[in-house]
Amino acid sequence: MSSYGKINEHEQAKLEASRRTRKRITIIAISSIVLVCIVVGAVVGTTANNNGKKPSSTEGNGDTISVSVKAVCDVTLYKEKCFKTVGSAPNASTLNPEELFRYAVQITLTELTKVLDVFSDREHTDKATSKAMGACVELIELAVDQLNKTMTSMKDNTKSSSESLDDLRTWLSSVGTYQETCKDSLKEAKNPNSTAFGETHLKDSTELTSNALAIITWLGKIADSVKLNHRRLLTTARTNDLPMMGAGGRRLLESGDLKKKATIVVAQDGTGKYRTISEALEEVEEKNEKHTIIYVKKGVYVENVRVEKKKWNVVMVGDGQSKTIVSGGLNFIDGTPTFQTATFAVFGKGFMARDMGFRNTAGPAKHQAVALMTSADLAVFYRCTMDAFQDTLYAHAQRQFYRECDIIGTVDFIFGNAAVVFQNCKILPRRPMKGQQITITAQGKKDPNQNTGISIHNCTITPFDNLIDVNTFLGRPWKDFSTTVIMKSFMDGFVNPKGWLPWVGDNAPDTIFYAEHLNFGPGASTKNRVKWRGLRLFLTKKEANRFTVKPFIDGKKWLPATKVPFKADF
Numbered sequence: 400m401s402s403y404g405k406i407n408e409h410e411q412a413k414l415e416a417s418r419r420t421r422k423r424i425t426i427i428a429i430s431s432i433v434l435v436c437i438v439v440g441a442v443v444g445t446t447a448n449n450n451g452k453k454p455s456s457t458e459g460n461g462d463t464i465s466v467s468v469k470a471v472c473d474v475t476l477y478k479e480k481c482f483k484t485v486g487s488a489p490n491a492s493t494l495n496p497e498e499l500f501r502y503a504v505q506i507t508l509t510e511l512t513k514v515l516d517v518f519s520d521r522e523h524t525d526k527a528t529s530k531a532m533g534a535c536v537e538l539i540e541l542a543v544d545q546l547n548k549t550m551t552s553m554k555d556n557t558k559s560s561s562e563s564l565d566d567l568r569t570w571l572s573s574v575g576t577y578q579e580t581c582k583d584s585l586k587e588a589k590n591p592n593s594t595a596f597g598e599t600h601l602k603d604s605t606e607l608t609s610n611a612l613a614i615i616t617w618l619g620k621i622a623d624s625v626k627l628n629h630r631r632l633l634t635t636a637r638t639n640d641l642p643m644m645g646a647g648g649r650r651l652l653e654s655g656d657l658k659k660k661a662t663i664v665v666a667q668d669g670t671g672k673y674r675t676i677s678e679a680l681e682e683v684e685e686k687n688e689k690h691t692i693i694y695v696k697k698g699v700y701v702e703n704v705r706v707e708k709k710k711w712n713v714v715m716v717g718d719g720q721s722k723t724i725v726s727g728g729l730n731f732i733d734g735t736p737t738f739q740t741a742t743f744a745v746f747g748k749g750f751m752a753r754d755m756g757f758r759n760t761a762g763p764a765k766h767q768a769v770a771l772m773t774s775a776d777l778a779v780f781y782r783c784t785m786d787a788f789q790d791t792l793y794a795h796a797q798r799q800f801y802r803e804c805d806i807i808g809t810v811d812f813i814f815g816n817a818a819v820v821f822q823n824c825k826i827l828p829r830r831p832m833k834g835q836q837i838t839i840t841a842q843g844k845k846d847p848n849q850n851t852g853i854s855i856h857n858c859t860i861t862p863f864d865n866l867i868d869v870n871t872f873l874g875r876p877w878k879d880f881s882t883t884v885i886m887k888s889f890m891d892g893f894v895n896p897k898g899w900l901p902w903v904g905d906n907a908p909d910t911i912f913y914a915e916h917l918n919f920g921p922g923a924s925t926k927n928r929v930k931w932r933g934l935r936l937f938l939t940k941k942e943a944n945r946f947t948v949k950p951f952i953d954g955k956k957w958l959p960a961t962k963v964p965f966k967a968d969f
Contacts, residue, residue: 465492471499474617475610476846484607496618501553503611507574508546510604515539517600524590527734531588534736535581535597541746541774542577542608544708545570564619565850565953569776569818571612572849573796576816578605579845579878580795584736609846616848657716657753661694671696676704676715676725685709695755697722703729703742706775710747717755720784720805724756730765737790741772748797751779751961759787763809763832769793773817780804781963787812788831794819794853798952802963807863811841813853814877818952820854822965827863828871828893837866838900840874842881847910852882854946857966859889860922866893872900876911876933884914884946886938886969894922897929907931916943944969 468491472481481503488494488502518536523529549570552563578601585597664671665679673679676695683691690712697718704725706713717723727742729735743757750773761768770787771780776797784805785792791808794815804824806813809831813821828837839860842853853874862871871893874883898915901907911933915925925936935942948954949967958965 465494467494467496467499468492471496471503471614471617472610475613476848477606477610480603480606481610485610496614500611500614500618501550503607503614504546504549504553504571507604507607507611508543508550510607511539511543511546511574514600514604515543521596524592525588527588528585528590528593530734530739531584531590531593531736534584534738538577538581538584538738541708542574545574545577564615564622567615568612568619568848568850569797571608571615572816572818572846572851573774573776575605575608575612575846575849576796576843576851578608579816579843580738584738587731587736609848612846612848616850657692657714658694658718661692661716663691663693664696665693665700666696667698667700668696675702676700677702680704680706680710680713683710683713685711687711690714690749692716695723699724699726701726703727704744706743706745706747706750708746708775712749713747713751715750715752715755717753719754720756720782722756723754724758724784726758726760728759728761728765729768730759730761731767732765733761737767737769737793738772738795740767740790741769741793743770744772745775745778748776749778750775751781751963752783753781753963754783756784756786758784759791761788763788763835772815773799775799777957779958779961779963781961788829790814796851798954800948800952800954800958800963800965802965808839809837810835811838811875811877813839813874814841814843816843816845816849816851816878818851820856820946820948820952820954821858822856822948824855824858826855826858826860828860828866829863830866830869835869836900837869837871838875839872840883841877841902842874842883843877844880844882845878847880849880852884852912852946852951854951855883855885855888856947856969857887858885860894860920861889861891862893869893870895873898873915874913875900875902876907876913877902879908879910880912881908882912884912884916884938884943885918886914886916886943886946888918888923889920890918890922892921896924896927898925899929899931899934907933909933914938914942914946940969 468486472478472485475481484506485499485503488499518532518539521532523532549567552566582597582601585594663679663682665673665676667674679693686709692714695715695717725743729740731737731740742759757771759768759770767790768787770785770791772793772795774795778799780801782803786807788808789810789812791812792806794817796817799817799819801821801824805827806824807827807829809829826839828839831837840853844851872895873885899913909932913933914935916938928934928936945951947968948965954965955967
């Protein structure tokens, strides 16, 4: 029975949380026992098969399958496809779960490579479709690159499985995101034939990606309970994935003003080697394990900049977030897919920007117009400003960290499907078009096994303009498993008491995970929040810590080398 009587809201929340915790502990304990039994059964089954014994399971069609295949396929969302593909691996009955995971990644790579060929050869009937298809080709190429990276990383035995699991899950999550973004781009083109084309040709690869992601997620959950085969099968060349980790890199970042250490200088007045940022980036060595520091002197640089995927460990520093500004105006209304509207787009891993501004000047009437898009792993932005209207900051994929940044916008102006933490940032909703409502976030988690979400920690949410007559919401769930957490942040009184807005209709999917925890200020009261099943208004300390720098973006392992301040936990 629910308790009642003289008890305040916070105490009631703690009481209910305590009950939920006890229930969860019981469920987790039982689940853990079941998981261990399954894995032990898989290992025993594999050993038995290796000794010439018959497999112990059968599928509905009468074909025999190994216990290991059954164990890994049972955790996937597309079980039938898993049995059909993973179950048909050469010598499947002799493979353990980790080896089956490798095969799952390999067949996903094979399928996506075929898809890339199909999209590259597709003829287009109109300009909008042509641009959307172009975006898809780029996105599928990114997905193929990530799968190749995953396959390569599993051949190295320098690090433990627990370290690599986070990497593998991040990269596979991004593979799913790239395919979903392609579908979104085709929908934006409003050509039913192209939309259907995308859905049809990406169906198998999307399901295979999801299955591989489910398997690695499951392996991660049991890694601490059972050491499969006592070997380091899932490993990564971790030193190649961390930005600026060499001793020389650390010394350079620690020693004085970064601007004085720059090897490349950009200045509009001719006092640098280059007058544009794009020209400077061409000088950066591809796949450089050491950092390259680029100093961009004060000025407004009107250009669309891309830090390409092979430009690793670029550090870009300006004269201040209101002094060094990159400005552009690409937008959706004028015919550019959202994914390609960014004034500044980052794909190269280990990127860092500090003391700079990124602006899209298209204005509210042009709808989607991105100022900054980041699709790079281990990316950092420190003391930067992102200034636009709709879709200002596209935290697209992989692991990202923003510290002491100002983010200004109107509709869905922090969006994407990265694993991203905002810490000590100013979130500044501005006046939209007449009749528009403001939504701060729109998180795009499509698959429950993706390790993605938006975490807003110790930030301030205050109006950029006078918004007294504008409905302002904390966000709306873009996809079925949208995940957004706001913790220990100040909310001004302009936030609508309901807090959150549905994407469509008057409700949200039960599968989302939204949370507000220990926020303060006149807009932080949760008394009249929407009654969604997926909205949590109180978290335990353990639950809150899940969305902090250390576990959520693996930040304690790579952020210290950047010399950017951060708080690792709650």
